[in-house]
Amino acid sequence: MMNDRKTMKVDAIRNGTVIDHIPAGRGLRVLEILESEEDQQKDLITIGLNLISGAYGRKDIIKIENRELTVNEVNQIALIAPEATLNIIRDFEVTEKKTVELPEKIEGLMHCPNPNCVTSDETIHTRLLRVSRTPVRLRCAYCERVFNVEEMKLVGISGKYEE
Amino acid sequence: MNHLISMRDLTKAEIQQFISTAAKIEKGELQPDLTGRVMGALFFEPSTRTHLSFETAMKRLGGEVISMSGTKGTSVEKGETLADTVKVINQYSDIIVIRHALEGAARYVSEQVTVPVVNAGDGANQHPTQSLLDLYSIYKTQNRLTGLTIALIGDLKYGRTVHSLVHALAHTQPKFYFISPPSLQMPRYIKDELREMKVDFEEGEHVEDVINQLDILYVTRIQRERFADPVDYERVKNAYVISRALLQNVKPNLKVLHPLPRVNEISTDVDQTKYAYYFQQAKNGVFMRQAILSILLGEI
Numbered sequence: 001m002m003n004d005r006k007t008m009k010v011d012a013i014r015n016g017t018v019i020d021h022i023p024a025g026r027g028l029r030v031l032e033i034l035e036s037e038e039d040q041q042k043d044l045i046t047i048g049l050n051l052i053s054g055a056y057g058r059k060d061i062i063k064i065e066n067r068e069l070t071v072n073e074v075n076q077i078a079l080i081a082p083e084a085t086l087n088i089i090r091d092f093e094v095t096e097k098k099t100v101e102l103p104e105k106i107e108g109l110m111h112c113p114n115p116n117c118v119t120s121d122e123t124i125h126t127r128l129l130r131v132s133r134t135p136v137r138l139r140c141a142y143c144e145r146v147f148n149v150e151e152m153k154l155v156g157i158s159g160k161y162e163e
Numbered sequence: 164m165n166h167l168i169s170m171r172d173l174t175k176a177e178i179q180q181f182i183s184t185a186a187k188i189e190k191g192e193l194q195p196d197l198t199g200r201v202m203g204a205l206f207f208e209p210s211t212r213t214h215l216s217f218e219t220a221m222k223r224l225g226g227e228v229i230s231m232s233g234t235k236g237t238s239v240e241k242g243e244t245l246a247d248t249v250k251v252i253n254q255y256s257d258i259i260v261i262r263h264a265l266e267g268a269a270r271y272v273s274e275q276v277t278v279p280v281v282n283a284g285d286g287a288n289q290h291p292t293q294s295l296l297d298l299y300s301i302y303k304t305q306n307r308l309t310g311l312t313i314a315l316i317g318d319l320k321y322g323r324t325v326h327s328l329v330h331a332l333a334h335t336q337p338k339f340y341f342i343s344p345p346s347l348q349m350p351r352y353i354k355d356e357l358r359e360m361k362v363d364f365e366e367g368e369h370v371e372d373v374i375n376q377l378d379i380l381y382v383t384r385i386q387r388e389r390f391a392d393p394v395d396y397e398r399v400k401n402a403y404v405i406s407r408a409l410l411q412n413v414k415p416n417l418k419v420l421h422p423l424p425r426v427n428e429i430s431t432d433v434d435q436t437k438y439a440y441y442f443q444q445a446k447n448g449v450f451m452r453q454a455i456l457s458i459l460l461g462e463i
Contacts, residue, residue, distance in 0.1 A: 116286045118267035123244070142267025144169060144288055146352045 013046075017069055018087040018094075019062040019077065024050050026080050027060025033076045033154065034064060043067050076109050078102040079149050082136055104130050106138065111153040117143035128152075166273040166280045167455055169289045170330040178298065178331065184454035184463055185299050185447070195457035197226035202456065203256030204230040205249070206283070207239065207263045212423060212445065213283050213292070217260050220452035229255060246275045253278055258460055261285075279459040287323050293422055294327035296451040300444045301332075301379055304418040308332070312376050314340040317383035317403055317428060319349040324422045325383055326353055333357060339364035340373045344399040347389065370403070375412050380405065380438075382421045382428050400427070407432040420444050 022030055027049050034045065044065035053059040068088060069077075077084055078100040088096040106128045112119050119126045119142050127141040136149040164177060173181075187193035202221040206214050209232050218228050229252075234240055239248060245268065252259055253276040261269050262283040269282030269289075284290045302308050313332065315325050319341050329339065329349070339357075341349045341364060348366060357364055367373065374380065382405055390396040404427060405419060421429060421441040433439050457463045 114266060116264070116266050118245070118263075118265040118271045118285075120265070121245075124271060140267065142270050143286070144171065144267070146355070 012092055013044075013063050013065050013089055014092055016043075016063065016065045016067050016089055018089060019064075019081075020059070020085045020087060021053065021055070022060040022062065022081040022084050024058035024060055027062060029080050029154075030060070030062055030077055030084075033073055033080070034062070034069075072109070074100055075103055075106060076154065079106065079110060079136055079138075079152075082133055102130055102133055102136060105141075106130070109154065110138070110149070112140040112143060112145070113147060113151050113153065114140065114143045114145050117145070119143075164459065166269075166282075167291050167459060168270045168273055168280065168282045170291050170294050170327050171289075173291070173331075175334055178295070180463075181295050181451065181454050181458065182299050182302055184458060185295075185450040186303075188453045188457075189447075189450040193457075193463070195224055195453070195462040197221065197224040197456065197460060197462060200226040200258070200460060201256045202226055202228050203252040203259045204228060204232075204283075205252060205259060205261045205263075206230070206232045207234055207261070207268075208284070209233045210262055210284070212448075213262065213290075216445070216448045217281075217283065217292075217452050217456075220449050220456055223449070224453055224456060226456070245272065249275050252276075258456060281455060281459065284323060287321050287326070289327045290323045291327055291331075292448075292452055292455055293324050294331040295455065296444065296448040297324075297328050297381070297420060297422070298331055299451050300418075300420060300440060300447045303447065304440060305378055305416060308335045310336050311378040312338045312340075313379040313381060314342055314370065314373055314377050315349075315381045315383070316342040316370050316405075318347045318385045318389060319343045319383070320347040321386075321389060322383045325349075325381070328381065329353060329357065333360050333362050337362065340377075341366045342368065342370045342373070342403075344368065344385070344402070346395070347385065368402075370405070371409060374409060375414065377417055378414065380417060380419045382419060382425070384424070384426055384428055404428055404430060405433055406430045407436060410436060410438055413438065 027047055031047060046063045048061040050058045051061055082102055084100050086098040087094045108125050110128055112126055117140055128138040129141055131137040131139050131146050137146055139146045204217055221228050231237060249272045258279045260281045260283050261272055263285055266286035266288040268285045269280060273280040282289055282291055305311060319325050385400055385403055387396050417438050418440040419438050423441055423445060
């Protein structure tokens, strides 16, 4: 019964990916990652915010029609929502469940927030090393400072920086 | 080992190799020959001591030095990128020593060139050659590195020397006291790392509370420019002066270290005591840099 009601809140998809268990409030940031690949912007995406979740209290959920995510996208999602799960849907059925895995080394995805870091020069590729998974804390390989992921800015996949 | 960028990169065995090589060079048991080798010293930020210490080390080993001090009148002022500057110096020299205001500059440079790179200070981040010479000095004066009680006093927030040194000593079961004004405390990210490494440390504001327990007192300068209000500076600066009177009941093996230059944080009447070690420490820097250059150039 519970399941039925939840399904009704966000439409089921025939084929694609459901990103579940996004911490409540981070869904829109995950959406930004998904939209940053220009040729993907025509995908149908539905988003549910603040859904009730047994394990997490509240959660966000995103469904993307007709698309499986790239490694780069999965890595970025891991930065923002390390507990997220990916459900691959084929013909309305969940055919595969994956958890996102924050890699040990994250290159070029996030911008080091230290203004005195050598990577503050935009032409230098950033490299961050995982210090902890929950909360996500990363060390800049250059200036060696450790930051919480909330302090960092995403680097657009096209190489442009977000405002 | 190809480069010396951060104490974080070094294993215990590598640190020991640097210390034992410096000791052998000092005793004359090792005489590496760097004749015909050229050291490119790129001091984007001017420095007296580190720069001259490196030059002395290279010349004592028979090598040659090309130098840049500050960026005035150089290609950097014309807008050349850091990567381009170092790729050119790469063509002239067998090893590059770099000091730069930006944190991570030395690591970035090491990824751009084909010769070994030595970090001679990158912003508030690391100063590994200073840390190694400090370790060598501590080892020489205490005959050991493990289990020492060490106080670091002064500007612990911005001082890259103390950040590097704390990392270097973290594996030696130290007891640290971090003594500073509240506004210049050891940064949180370093304290978090020390906690994770189970390093025993305490913070305080008064050196007199702990001075009689210490094996090493490591003094750093409190810089006027770190204070927005000059009155705040005047208020704290005298609270952090080491005087002869303060040393009356200290342990006999206590040594006072300072990376220099000092301004007034160690009064000159301490210089004549057996506890003063900062000038020998500067001399140890030449032996350590001889060891570093020889090891990185594959002569050891």
